[in-house]
Amino acid sequence: MDLDINRIHFTSYCWALGTTSFRMKKFNYMIEKQLELIDDFFKLPENKDKKWEGNTELQIRYYDYLKDKKFITGDAARKDKDARQKTSGLVDLGLITSNRRLTDVGQKLVEISKSGIYKIKNDNFFGIDRDSYIYMLQLLKYTTENNIKPFVVLIKILNDLDYITNEEFIFILPLVTSKEVASDVVDNIKKLRAGFFNINDIIIDLIWKMDNYQAGFEYFLHxxxxxxxxxxxxxxxxxxxxxxxxxxxxxxxxxxxxxxxxxxxxxxxxxxxxxxxxxxxxxxxxxxxxxxxxxxxxxxxxxxxxxxxxxxxxxxxxxxxxxxxxxxxxxxxxxxxDYFDLNRRYFKLSDIIIFQDGKVTLSLLAKEYFKYCIDDYFKQSFNQSENFDKMVSIEKILGSSTPDMDYVYTDVAAYFDEEYIEPNEIQNYVENERLKKFNHIIDEKFDNEHLLKILQWFENRTDSSLNSYITDNADVPTMFEYILGIIWYKLSGRRGNILDFMNLSLDADLLPKTHAGGGEADIVYKYEETSAYPAHELLLEATLADDSNQRRMEFEPVSRHLMRNLMQTNNLNNYAVLVSTNIHPSVISDFRSRANSEQTLDNVSYFDGIKILPIDTRVLKNFITSSKKYKDIYKLFNEAYLSNITLRNGWYEKEIIEKSRK
Known part of the structure; x- marks a missing residue:
């Protein structure tokens, strides 16, 4: 047999974003936090001028630094290798250099993270968080060693097909490694959906088109x-x-x-x-x-x-x-x-890719924008990107493919059955659309039965169940606040825009994500005047801190947030509620004392008592099971606030717990 055995060797047949060693939960948080840490690490005098590559001592020192900062736990067998793996994904995204220093892009993300300001209205056309927009730009530039731009491939396929299923995303999308394969894949997916063949047929067809597999089989035959x-x-x-x-x-x-x-x-x-x-x-x-x-x-x-x-x-x-x-x-x-989870995490950073109901789709504005440019950009995208580690505009990235925004605005208006929408008003229309979608998610995923179960998971700290059912891109405190917002929205008869009331970052699937940066974590629910209560704002504060930590961590912030709100709104009807899985007696005592004592933040504005009520998740569960409405809850809270029952005579049990059951 005359066969060149050198033809039989592994050849890459698919792409993946990053490396499997960079697969992490709380992806946004872990990226942002590590960028801050690596920046601080190289500002230390002993590290400032050191080169990373080949410097085992420095890499071990960085690993120990991460452990000292409680970013990682345990003891790696090879600290230097672990340090390289922990940072490799940041290099892949263009956020740090191969020498592990922050790029312009990384610096911008740290700036946003430290400011805690992730969302600014009309900051970008896509209506996504500031950090998500940066990730989207990076993903548009991101190119594999084989000159494939996976994000561009995904947008191209979604533009051609409107959606792909999760199975198609896992097993077919990463096989698009050329213009020709992209065309074949689109045709094959259409035939797949028509029932002409299955996923395995598509993969096997691609296997046989590769020379190394043809050579391997020829060898096998003989x-x-x-x-x-x-x-x-x-x-x-x-x-x-x-x-x-x-x-x-x-x-x-x-x-x-x-x-x-x-x-x-x-x-x-x-x-x-x-x-x-x-x-x-x-x-x-x-x-x-x-x-x-x-x-x-x-x-x-x-x-x-x-x-x-x-x-x-x-x-x-x-x-x-x-x-x-x-x-x-x-x-x-x-x-x-194996690559599925990693690819999904990277794509979700952009907040324009939606994974829902077994399908992958583009967000509304992304769909309208990219349909005018993705075909052209895709054709010329099979090369390494310039300015990968630089902050550049989307227009510079797309170059001559950049769409005419007049066409985009016209199509967005048509989607909403309008002849024309002012560009700065588009986000209002999109927010209404997101709220409809959020209500659908609540109906499908967060009915009362599931909410009661989820509250039990919080009480027992069954974190694995929370991560599995809600998301693994947020920590447990963030998920607690998210669920509290949903519960209160339902108790309030779904009035108002809960997406505005929750000071949370939500991804394209409207699930919470945790950031490294701060920002106030309150839920500020705004109520218009009714016959049952005056116009007011309710500050909902969520905490999972317990014992003495609860008093130390929550007493001052909750009081400060409420007083600041009272000063800004000049509405003395506003009040705050602290919600936890377990309220410590000292917290009840402290907040109760605030009802009748003079308060100030600045020695200019004074308040003769402020209204803060603590409740635990038992109360939330009682509200749910007894089908309480907010007007009933407002009355309960007001009566509890004005009650003359003392703490030693059971104020919390009698005024809060018992009445929440009725």
């Missing part, structure tokens, strides 16, 4: 299925002698069971599958045995052996071709599955 053969044709760059030799036994057992119909080999086939490593083992197990256990297979092997294409193949070519396809199909799918 050689015995030995361990050495599979070490070569499986094209594993990392330890093939460890991970690929098992496929020789798998091949042998597959032929024995399906071709030779040797039933005694069924359990041997099961064990051969179990000897495989990683996710391919799961795919093979599902293909051959479904969900059957080893005991079931041992007792009734034929009952649990699934029908397979192999049993219809008798010639060596067909057998080898099918097994070869399945080996590489499952390897590809395993790799693509």
């Amino acid at each position: 050689h015995e299925p030995t361990e050495e053969t599979f070490m070569l044709i499986n094209m594993n760059r990392k330890s093939p002698e460890k991970y690929e030799v098992q496929y020789a036994d798998l091949y042998k057992r597959l032929v024995e069971v399906y071709v030779e119909e040797n039933n005694e080999s069924i359990i041997k086939l099961y064990r051969a599958i179990q000897n495989l490593s990683g996710k391919p083992r799961i795919y093979w197990k599902n293909l051959i045995f479904g969900r059957a256990t080893e005991r079931q297979i041992t007792n009734k092997p034929l009952c649990y052996l699934k029908e397979n294409k192999l049993s219809t193949l008798k010639d060596e070519y067909g057998i080898k071709k099918y097994i070869y396809e399945m080996i590489h199909l499952y390897k590809w799918k395993s790799t693509l599955k």
Whole structure:
């Protein structure tokens, strides 16, 4: 056989953003916080002039610095390697240099983070947070080593198809590595949805188009299925002698069971599958045995052996071709599955990509904007970007592809059935659209039954359940505030714009995200005058601090926030409520004392008592189960505030807990 064996080698078939070692929860927070820390680290005299690359001592020192600042926990076996991995994603995003110093882009993010001001109305056309806009610009420039711009690929595909499913996002999108493949993929997805073939067919088709896989199969056809053969044709760059030799036994057992119909080999086939490593083992197990256990297979092997294409193949070519396809199909799918979470986290940084209801879509304004430029920009995007580490405008990034905004504004107006909308008014229309979407999310995800369960998770600090059900891009205190906002919105009959009332950053899916920067974390709910209460504002403060920490952390801020609000609005009907999973007695005592004592912030404005009421999550649950309306809650709070019952006589239990049940 005249075959150049050098053709059989691994060649990249997909892209991924960043590296799997940079996969983190609370992604926004972790990026921003580490940018601040790395900036501070290199400002230290002993680090200021040091080079990063090849400097093991400096890298170890940085790891220890992160640990000292409580950014990381535990002890890495190789601190220098861990330090490199922790920062690699920041280099990939153009936020720091390879020498680990902040770029212009990184500096801007730190500036925003330290200011705590993430949202400024009409700051950008897309209506996204200031940091998200920077991430969006970076992602438009982000280019892999193979000159692929994944974010541009995604926008291009979404523009062509309107949406892609989660499965298409995972298994097909990252396979777009050229203009030609992009066109094929769009056509194939249309055929997929029409039922002509499935995801596996698309992947297998792409496998056979690659020369190295053609060469691998040609070699396989003319050689015995030995361990050495599979070490070569499986094209594993990392330890093939460890991970690929098992496929020789798998091949042998597959032929024995399906071709030779040797039933005694069924359990041997099961064990051969179990000897495989990683996710391919799961795919093979599902293909051959479904969900059957080893005991079931041992007792009734034929009952649990699934029908397979192999049993219809008798010639060596067909057998080898099918097994070869399945080996590489499952390897590809395993790799693509591994990259899914990382790709999603990076794309979500932009806040224009929506992952919801099993689909991936563009936000409204992004869709209207990019439809006028993405085709042209995509065609010329297969090269490394200039100014990747510089703050440049979107117009400079897109160059000649930049859309005419008059067309964009016209289409946005048409979407809202308007002839024309002033550019500075577009955000108001979009906010109304977001509020409708938020109400849909509440109906689908946060009904009363789920809210009661979620409050229980907060009380028990079942953080894994909270991360799984709400989001893993926010810390637990941020999620607590988010849920409190939703509960209060429902108690208030969904009046007002809760998205304005909550001083939270929400992603494109309207889920909370945690930032490194501060800013006041109050929920300021604004009520218009009714027959039940005067016009007023309610400051909702959420805390998970307990014991003595609760008094130290919340007593002064809550009082200060309320007094500042009273000074700004000149409305003495405004009041505050502190909500926690457990209210410490000292906090109840302190806030109760504020009702009748003179208060001031500046020795200019004085208040003869301020109204602050503490409640715990038991009260919230009572409000939910008793179907309380805000007018009832306002009356309850007002009566509790004016009550003459003392603390020692059970003010909190009698005025708050007991009445919340009625």
